[in-house]
Amino acid sequence: MADDHNHTDKHNHAHGDARLFGVPIELAFAILSGVTLAAGFAVEKLVPSAPDWLPLAFYVAAYFFGGFFTLREAVQNALARQFKIDSLMLVAATGAAILGEFAEGALLLFLFSLGHALESYAMGRAKRAIDALAELAPDRATVLRDGQSIEVPVEELVVGDVVLVRPNERLAADGFVIKGRSAIDQAPVTGESIPVDKAPVADRAVARAQPQALKDDERVFAGTINGSGALEIEVTRIASESTLSKVAELVAAVETGRSPTQRMTDRFERIFVPAVLVLAVLLLFAWVVVDEPFRDSFYRSMAVLVAASPCALAIATPSAVLSGIGRAARSGVLIKGGAALEDLGTLTAMAFDKTGTLTEGEPRITDVLPVDGVEESELLQVAVAVEALSDHPLAQAVVRDGTARLGDGPRLEAGGLESLTGRGVRAGLDGETVLIGKAEMFGADGIAQLGEQASALIERMRSEGRTTMVVRHGTRDLGVIGLMDTPREGAREALAELRALGIERMVMISGDHTGVAEAIAREVGLDEARGDLMPQDKVDTIAALGKEGMVAMVGDGVNDAPAMASATVGIAMGAAGSDVALETADVALMADDLRHLPFAVGLSRKARSIIRQNVYVSLGVVALLVPATILGLGIGPAVIAHEGSTLLVVFNALRLLRYEG
Ligand SMILES: Nc1ncnc2c1ncn2[C@@H]1O[C@H](COP(=O)(O)OP(=O)(O)OP(=O)(O)O)[C@@H](O)[C@H]1O
Numbered sequence: 001m002a003d004d005h006n007h008t009d010k011h012n013h014a015h016g017d018a019r020l021f022g023v024p025i026e027l028a029f030a031i032l033s034g035v036t037l038a039a040g041f042a043v044e045k046l047v048p049s050a051p052d053w054l055p056l057a058f059y060v061a062a063y064f065f066g067g068f069f070t071l072r073e074a075v076q077n078a079l080a081r082q083f084k085i086d087s088l089m090l091v092a093a094t095g096a097a098i099l100g101e102f103a104e105g106a107l108l109l110f111l112f113s114l115g116h117a118l119e120s121y122a123m124g125r126a127k128r129a130i131d132a133l134a135e136l137a138p139d140r141a142t143v144l145r146d147g148q149s150i151e152v153p154v155e156e157l158v159v160g161d162v163v164l165v166r167p168n169e170r171l172a173a174d175g176f177v178i179k180g181r182s183a184i185d186q187a188p189v190t191g192e193s194i195p196v197d198k199a200p201v202a203d204r205a206v207a208r209a210q211p212q213a214l215k216d217d218e219r220v221f222a223g224t225i226n227g228s229g230a231l232e233i234e235v236t237r238i239a240s241e242s243t244l245s246k247v248a249e250l251v252a253a254v255e256t257g258r259s260p261t262q263r264m265t266d267r268f269e270r271i272f273v274p275a276v277l278v279l280a281v282l283l284l285f286a287w288v289v290v291d292e293p294f295r296d297s298f299y300r301s302m303a304v305l306v307a308a309s310p311c312a313l314a315i316a317t318p319s320a321v322l323s324g325i326g327r328a329a330r331s332g333v334l335i336k337g338g339a340a341l342e343d344l345g346t347l348t349a350m351a352f353d354k355t356g357t358l359t360e361g362e363p364r365i366t367d368v369l370p371v372d373g374v375e376e377s378e379l380l381q382v383a384v385a386v387e388a389l390s391d392h393p394l395a396q397a398v399v400r401d402g403t404a405r406l407g408d409g410p411r412l413e414a415g416g417l418e419s420l421t422g423r424g425v426r427a428g429l430d431g432e433t434v435l436i437g438k439a440e441m442f443g444a445d446g447i448a449q450l451g452e453q454a455s456a457l458i459e460r461m462r463s464e465g466r467t468t469m470v471v472r473h474g475t476r477d478l479g480v481i482g483l484m485d486t487p488r489e490g491a492r493e494a495l496a497e498l499r500a501l502g503i504e505r506m507v508m509i510s511g512d513h514t515g516v517a518e519a520i521a522r523e524v525g526l527d528e529a530r531g532d533l534m535p536q537d538k539v540d541t542i543a544a545l546g547k548e549g550m551v552a553m554v555g556d557g558v559n560d561a562p563a564m565a566s567a568t569v570g571i572a573m574g575a576a577g578s579d580v581a582l583e584t585a586d587v588a589l590m591a592d593d594l595r596h597l598p599f600a601v602g603l604s605r606k607a608r609s610i611i612r613q614n615v616y617v618s619l620g621v622v623a624l625l626v627p628a629t630i631l632g633l634g635i636g637p638a639v640i641a642h643e644g645s646t647l648l649v650v651f652n653a654l655r656l657l658r659y660e661g
């Protein structure tokens with residue numbers, strides 16, 4: 001009795017796009033069934049002189065058109081060793097025919113097929129909202145090859161091609177800008193409402209070698225819309241691997257059946273459906289108990305089957321999940337499945353990574369404080385030489401700003417970098433060891449204590465909210481470097497909105513010093529910050545929060561993967577630039593914008609409430625209809641109520657496509 005819930009999927013796959021007289025073929029058949037039924041009925045009632053076989057022929061035609069797709073599906077299900085209670089409609093219709101009630105049976109099949117055709121159509125709308133994503137990128141691109149500009153289909157683009165983008169044209173490929181400036185509307189991919197300014201990369205070879213390190217103002221995406229400047233871009237990904245096609249692929253593959261509500265309804269159906277079958281069989285023998293002909297008992301039994309068929313319940317959740325995910329994708333929020341969608345709406349706590357999540361992730365050097373007897377240039381030279389080997393965001397900042405401060409001074413060469421996770425780095429320089437990292441790294445694990453002066457400098461800078469690192473060469477502390485990252489624009493606003501939505505507990509978790517973490521937390525309006533956490537401590541913190549309720553971990557998805565995995569929902573930011581983030585997170589915000597978070601939570605809340613309404617309506621209708629049919633309600637009204645509730649549920653779910661936050 002498996003897989004009742006994916007029956008609409010089958011509808012769409014089995015007879016997806018076929019059309020007859022311009023309408024979907026399933027709907028056309030349903031209408032033909034209605035027309036032939038009406039004709040048969042008219043002939044039977046209005047033309048007494050007509051031969052008996054004439055209305056019968058019309059009814060048989062109505063049976064054919066009304067039953068065709070249901071029969072085909074029943075056969076397909078049977079071959080796949082599955083059973084759907086819908087198939088019993090055929091039993092009921094056959095029964096009616098055997099009893100000579102052709103008009104009644106044809107009415108049953110007509111209404112049933114009409115309802116299901118409309119249901120498929122409505123579900124198709126939610127699906128089309130998703131498929132439309134992939135079609136945002138143009139089919140053709142203008143490329144520069146051997147000095148000539150030629151137009152090629154996007155499938156023929158290769159990595160390294162130079163694509164010309166005219167003003168106001170849609171981009172055909174992911175890549176980076178090599179010539180020209182323009183503001184690009186990235187809404188189709190990232191959901192950002194304001195166009196993003198783009199400029200050429202400084203060094204093409206570097207950009208080509210490390211496309212994942214491209215900055216927001218260099219990187220461009222297929223499917224986005226160019227502004228008023230002409231651009232030349234170098235392609236970094238072939239069309240089928242563009243961010244847009246990945247998103248479309250991930251969304252299309254979304255598992256609608258695994259949400260908490262869906263699991264509950266599946267369990268319910270596993271008990272309910274056999275119970276209905278038993279009841280129907282018992283009712284066949286009603287004539288033994290009450291004084292009535294067998295045909296009345298049979299008719300009642302069929303009516304009960306129709307009434308009890310839980311089609312609306314089966315589609316209650318998938319329809320809402322599909323619509324919700326489609327709507328989210330349109331705003332640059334990728335929600336991977338029904339479970340993520342529903343969980344997102346029940347969150348009570350959220351943990352945030354600091355760097356790159358609540359802050360811009362572009363720290364700058366604010367202070368360079370050598371100890372007495374050391375020159376600033378020596379401190380910087382050593383720091384730059386070692387950090388050049390590390391890819392930590394702090395290291396990149398030290399290299400960038402340090403080099404700028406050093407000007408044309410001599411450069412040193414370090415080697416043998418080893419990173420001490422969550423604390424700092426170690427490398428060799430001039431035959432001696434260099435240690436760079438947070439103060440807590442010193443005085444443990446066989447690393448000598450910090451000198452007095454360095455400790456004092458650290459204290460002072462931390463009280464000002466600076467991220468600090470000590471530089472030691474051999475046995476000498478050279479000094480301290482202070483850095484500062486700016487809070488992300490919109491972070492404060494987003495957190496306030498989340499609080500208003502009822503996320504009671506919001507905590508920053510950071511590997512940085514607690515004092516620094518607290519300073520940033522205050523700036524963005526978070527009331528709780530935990531610092532000095534090693535990766536494992538972050539996982540433990542999430543687990544502890546998880547004991548109190550549903551918790552999400554918001555990070556960049558790259559080095560927070562373990563913490564994200566231990567949360568109920570792992571949310572990655574800036575996923576448009578990172579495949580890892582896109583693939584590992586449960587929810588991916590394509591843009592680097594926290595303001596999409598309240599939108600996602602709000603949408604999920606709405607989805608949950610729609611799912612709840614749908615479940616109540618489906619169960620409510622069945623609960624009313626079953627006793628009503630036992631007491632004598634006819635098959636016709638039962639089918640109308642059955643199909644009506646199914647359609648109500650699907651159209652209710654489609655409201656999510658119009659959600660505006
Ligand atoms: N390459 C490095 N150079 C200097 N210090 C480093 C380096 N790597 C790590 N550290 C120190 O270790 C601390 C923790 O680093 P880690 O990468 O675990 O931080 P994080 O938790 O990812 O950062 P955040 O909480 O700021 O997002 C940093 O704040 C820094 O003091």
Ligand SMILES: [Zn+2]
Nearest residue numbers: 086309311646
């Ligand atoms: Zn149905």
